[in-house]
Amino acid sequence: MRWSQSFIPTLKETPSDAEIISHQLLLRAGLVRKLSGGLYTFLPMGLRALRKIERIIREEMDRAGGIEVHMPALQPSDIWQQSGRYETAADVLYKVRDRSRKEWVLGPTHEEVITTLAANELNSYRQLPKNFYQIQTKFRDEVRPRFGLMRAKEFLMKDAYSFDASDDGAMASYRRMYDAYTRIFARCGLKAFPVEADTGVIGGNYSHEFMVPAETGENDVVYCESGQYAANIEKAVSRGSAVPTPSVSSGEAPEKFPTPGVVTIDALAAAPYLVPAQHQIKTLVYVVDSQLVLILLRGDDQLNEAKLMARTGAVHARPATADEIVATLGARPGSLGAVQQVPATVKVYADVTLRDARGMTTGANEDGFHLRHVDAARDIRVTQWEDLRTVKVGELCVASGQPLKIRRAIEVGHVFKLGTKYSVKLGSTFLAEDGSRQPTVMGCYGIGVTRTLQAVIEQCNDKDGIYWPMSVAPYQVCLTVLDIAPAGRPMQTAEKLLAELTAAGIEVLLDDRDDRPGVKFKDSELVGFPLRVNVGEKGLVKGEVELKPRKGVVRFVKVEDAVREIVAHVQGELAALNADKAS
RNA sequence: CGGGACGUAGCUCAGCCCGGUAGAGCACUUGGUUUGGGACCAAGACGUCGCAGGUUCGAAUCCUGUCGUCCCGACCA
Numbered sequence: 001m002r003w004s005q006s007f008i009p010t011l012k013e014t015p016s017d018a019e020i021i022s023h024q025l026l027l028r029a030g031l032v033r034k035l036s037g038g039l040y041t042f043l044p045m046g047l048r049a050l051r052k053i054e055r056i057i058r059e060e061m062d063r064a065g066g067i068e069v070h071m072p073a074l075q076p077s078d079i080w081q082q083s084g085r086y087e088t089a090a091d092v093l094y095k096v097r098d099r100s101r102k103e104w105v106l107g108p109t110h111e112e113v114i115t116t117l118a119a120n121e122l123n124s125y126r127q128l129p130k131n132f133y134q135i136q137t138k139f140r141d142e143v144r145p146r147f148g149l150m151r152a153k154e155f156l157m158k159d160a161y162s163f164d165a166s167d168d169g170a171m172a173s174y175r176r177m178y179d180a181y182t183r184i185f186a187r188c189g190l191k192a193f194p195v196e197a198d199t200g201v202i203g204g205n206y207s208h209e210f211m212v213p214a215e216t217g218e219n220d221v222v223y224c225e226s227g228q229y230a231a232n233i234e235k236a237v238s239r240g241s242a243v244p245t246p247s248v249s250s251g252e253a254p255e256k257f258p259t260p261g262v263v264t265i266d267a268l269a270a271a272p273y274l275v276p277a278q279h280q281i282k283t284l285v286y287v288v289d290s291q292l293v294l295i296l297l298r299g300d301d302q303l304n305e306a307k308l309m310a311r312t313g314a315v316h317a318r319p320a321t322a323d324e325i326v327a328t329l330g331a332r333p334g335s336l337g338a339v340q341q342v343p344a345t346v347k348v349y350a351d352v353t354l355r356d357a358r359g360m361t362t363g364a365n366e367d368g369f370h371l372r373h374v375d376a377a378r379d380i381r382v383t384q385w386e387d388l389r390t391v392k393v394g395e396l397c398v399a400s401g402q403p404l405k406i407r408r409a410i411e412v413g414h415v416f417k418l419g420t421k422y423s424v425k426l427g428s429t430f431l432a433e434d435g436s437r438q439p440t441v442m443g444c445y446g447i448g449v450t451r452t453l454q455a456v457i458e459q460c461n462d463k464d465g466i467y468w469p470m471s472v473a474p475y476q477v478c479l480t481v482l483d484i485a486p487a488g489r490p491m492q493t494a495e496k497l498l499a500e501l502t503a504a505g506i507e508v509l510l511d512d513r514d515d516r517p518g519v520k521f522k523d524s525e526l527v528g529f530p531l532r533v534n535v536g537e538k539g540l541v542k543g544e545v546e547l548k549p550r551k552g553v554v555r556f557v558k559v560e561d562a563v564r565e566i567v568a569h570v571q572g573e574l575a576a577l578n579a580d581k582a583s
Numbered sequence: 584c585g586g587g588a589c590g591u592a593g594c595u596c597a598g599c600c601c602g603g604u605a606g607a608g609c610a611c612u613u614g615g616u617u618u619g620g621g622a623c624c625a626a627g628a629c630g631u632c633g634c635a636g637g638u639u640c641g642a643a644u645c646c647u648g649u650c651g652u653c654c655c656g657a658c659c660a
Contacts, residue, residue, distance in 0.1 A: 012609065012621065013595045017653055037652070089660050109660060143584080143658050151659085218659085318657085444660095482619060518620035525620095536619060 001475070003511040006044050009033075010523050020216040022458035023148035025466050029527045031474075038145025038153035045527055048474035050156065050453050054135050056187045056471060057158050057447060064180040066133040066160055071113045073137060077103045079112040083425050088315050092140040106139035111422050111444060114161040118428040118440060125165045125432050128440065129173055133160035135449060147216065149450040150410065156449040163423075163440040165430065170441035174206060174417045177445040181210050181413050184447065187577050189469025190456055192412055195221050196231035198306045199416070210413035210447075212455045217410040222391050228399035234306030237387060238395035238404055241353060243278045245298060249358035252373040254339055259370045263334025265299045268361065268370065281354060281362035281376065283336040285320040285329070288312055292320055292328050294338050296350040296380070298357070301389040311386040312349065329365050337363035338380045339371055347383040350376065355385055412452045418442040466528030467550040470573035475509040477501065477566060478529035482517050482536030493545070493559060494535045500563045506570055525550065531569055533562070 009030040017034075018024040026032045031046030042050060058068065077095065080086040086093070086105075094106040107113065114132055122130060138157045145153050162173035178194065185192035190212055197209040209232055211221050222236035223229065231237070262268050265282060268275045280299030285292060286308070293312075297303055309317050325333055330341055338348050339362065354360075358375040376382070394403045423429065423439040432438050453472075460467050470476060479501075481494040494510060501508045509529065511520050517536070524532050534546040534554075544556045547565060557565045 009593095011594065016589085016595070019654070034652095085660065091658070092660070111660085140659085144654095144656095146653085516618055516620085516622065518618095518622085520621095521619080522621045534619080538619065 001509050003509055003513050006509070008045055008523075008527065009043070010526055018148065020147050020150075020458070021461055022216070022454045023150070025457050025461055025526075026148050026454065029466055032149070034148075038142060038151070040149060040152065045474040046453070049456075049468065049472050050449065052472040052474075053188055053449055053452055053456075054156075054158075057135065057184055057449065060180045060184045060187070061133050061158070061160065064131075064176045066131050066180075068134060069114075069132050070134050070136065071107070071110050071117075073107050073139065075105045075107050075113055077105045079116055079426065080105050083112050083115075083422060085112070092142065094139045094141050107136075108138055108140040109157075109444075109446075110134070110136075110159055111161065111418070111442075112426065115422045115426040115428050115442070118161075118163050118423070119426055122163055122428065122440060123430055125430055128163055128165040128430060129169050131160055131162040131173060131177075133158060133445075147454075149454045150216075151218070152450065155451065158447040158449055160445040162443040162445070163428065164442075165432065165438070165440070167441055170417055170419075170443055171206075174415060174443050177415050177443065178208060181415060181445070181447070185210060185212075185412065185452075188452060188456060188472055189577055190412070190452070190459060192455075193230065195223070195409075196235050197414065197416075198232055198234035198310060206417035208415050209411045210415075211409035212412055212459060213407055214410050214455070214458050215408050216458060217408040219409050219411050220406050221409045222404050222406050224397035224400050224402055224404055226397065226400035226402050229397045229404070233390060233406065234304065236391040236404075237398055238391045239398055239401070240395065241278070241298070241301065241389075241392070242394055242396075243300065245353055245357045246279055246359045247356045249375050249378075250373045254371040254374050254379055256364050256366075256369050256371055258368060259335075260368045262368075262370070263332075269299075275361045275372075279359070279361055281337070281357070281360050281374065283338055283363055285325045285333070285336065286317050287320050287324065288314045288317045290316075291347070292324060293347045293349060294336075294342065295388060296338055296348065296354055296376070296382070297389055298351065298353050301351060301353065303388060304390040307386070307388050308349070311384070311388065331363065331365040331367050335363040335365065335367045335369065337365050337371060337374075338382075339364070339374060341365045342381065344381075348381060349384050349386055349388060350380070350382040351388045352385050353389060410451065410455045410458065411448070412455050413445075413447040415445045416443060418444055460528070464522070465526035468528045468530055469577060470530045470570060471577045473507075473528065473530050475529055476507045476531060476570045477509070478524040478527075478532045479508050479510045480517075480520050480524060480532055480534050481510065481512060482520075482534065482538075484512055484514055488537075489540050490535045490537055493540060497533065497535070497545070497562060497566075501566060504563060504567050506567060530573065531566065533566060 011028045014024050015027045018027055030043055032040040032042055034040055092108050096104050135158045137154055139154055142151055142153055145151050164170040164173055192210045192212045194208040195211050197207040199207045220233040222231050222233050265277050265280055269277050277300035278298055282297045282299050284295040284303055286295055354376040360374040361370055361372045362374050364371045393406050397404050420439040423442055428440045429437050456472055457466050479494055481490050483490045498508055498510045530550050532548045539545055543558055545559055545562050547555045
């Protein structure tokens with residue numbers, strides 16, 4: 001391919017609406033252009049890199065026993081009604097109506113479609129297990145699309161769904177996908193690692209997310225340097241707060257004392273009250289699936305909403321409004337407590353940290369007053385004790401006992417053991433060997449293909465631009481001719497190299513533009529081709545061309561050795577990326 | 584959906600406070616000189632100042648509404 005005949009609109013300046021480096025480089029390197037918020041056109045270089053990632057995914061999915069299919073993006077809304085997600089996923093569903101006013105859904109994911117297929121087609125244990133996958137555009141009505149391809153309204157996803165006859169079988173399918181994902185990301189040159197993940201409203205019992213460490217990620221990952229534990233913060237647990245909870249009772253009954261104007265933990269911790277945060281009980285009021293509930297945490301802890309939803313089995317949870325709180329408890333936020341004036345119908349969820357807490361201070365449910373000498377278990381009617389707190393840096397790892405760390409990361413993949421939720425609702429059953437009819441046991445496995453592309457850029461960039469891993473580069477080699485006169489030695493040599501390298505299976509882009517060398521060098525580094533070959537008169541008088549790896553030093557090789565050297569370089573880097581995949 | 588910022592040439596931005604003929608750099612076109620790290624000179628083309636309404640003799644500038652974009656938060660099967 002020739003640069004002049006492709007379309008690679010590079011930008012010298014950073015577009016003002018791109019905040020993070022990978023988004024800026026997507027635009028500057030001419031990989032994509034924005035149509036509208038969260039909607040992007042892929043230009044040739046972006047599309048080629050995307051296709052490379054797709055190809056790696058297909059190879060590894062096929063190798064792991066995946067069966068490629070292609071499902072409709074436009075789906076009848078009634079299967080969404082059947083699964084129950086017409087309501088629970090309503091926020092992200094794009095809905096459209098046809099001429100007869102019938103409603104359709106633009107698929108944000110395909111559990112409903114594939115399970116409908118399985119219900120019709122998989123009827124015997126002899127047909128199981130099966131693992132169907134596709135690479136397809138998904139649509140999600142994101143509240144806030146951002147960071148280019150990272151969170152878009154329309155994006156490319158590889159989704160796979162396994163159907164097994166037993167739980168053990170499902171576990172084996174899950175394991176195969178887990179291993180395949182490890183290989184896929186390694187082959188893409190990405191440093192991705194699996195972490196335990198929250199299972200959300202699907203419930204289920206086993207889930208890992210594949211995370212790429214990046215400051216610009218939208219997830220917090222709790223991990224132990226021993227390598228024995230890593231989890232999304234929504235799911236993470238520890239051996240508890242590093243600060244002990246008071247556990248000695250004063251023996252006295254709760255006592256009300258005036259605290260005019262005190263509405264925060266910090267204010268009560270300050271003079272003249274001097275009640276340390278860990279001696280306080282924080283009372284939060286939430287509306288969980290339309291029911292008002294109280295949530296109790298130690299004063300210095302933060303609620304983990306994902307845990308709240310997981311432990312209560314809730315579909316929706318939100319903080320109550322001030323009006324709802326006053327109507328039920330008679331006091332305003334800042335003076336709330338669960339000791340008295342809590343209607344019997346209101347559930348009280350307390351963090352386990354408080355189970356043995358004694359001598360605590362909490363709100364009196366009366367503006368301007370708090371209670372002291374509160375022994376949580378003695379004085380509060382707790383409906384359910386649960387782990388509801390968010391893990392903090394430095395708490396001890398449940399596995400190794402070492403201090404935990406937290407870092408930001410980008411989620412590029414998710415493997416999920418679904419169980420029988422969808423198979424039961426959508427009727428995917430089979431006849432077992434003993435003649436009984438049973439629901440298939442499912443798993444689902446997603447990779448954000450477009451997000452993976454951007455994650456590679458987020459991880460592989462420097463001040464000059466992108467440096468693609470050889471496996472996902474739009475072209476493996478940029479052949480930079482420094483003088484494009486058609487009859488001149490540089491162009492003649494370059495044409496010959498282009499033909500021979502292409503014949504040898506190397507992906508070459510010949511930069512035949514009528515531009516000064518500096519422009520071509522800068523552009524090739526910005527777009528990020530892993531190897532540049534400079535062909536100029538200066539080298540040719542010595543019978544040489546220059547090999548300049550994007551992240552290495554320049555090397556001079558004889559023209560007659562160039563093809564062999566270039567092939568060896570490209571294949572060497574590919575082999576190194578593929579070697580990592582063995583795990 | 585709450586909070587904030589911003590919409591002026593293809594891109595980056597100035598002008599707006601303090602109303603009075605639309606600006607710069609880059610990119611683009613033509614000619615010339617250059618030619619191993621984002622060249623130089625000259626000439627040229629490119630704008631309903633996001634849109635609508637209002638105030639005013641006069642609005643890019645002030646006011647109101649609206650649409651869009653970005654950031655923070657909320658949300659994220």
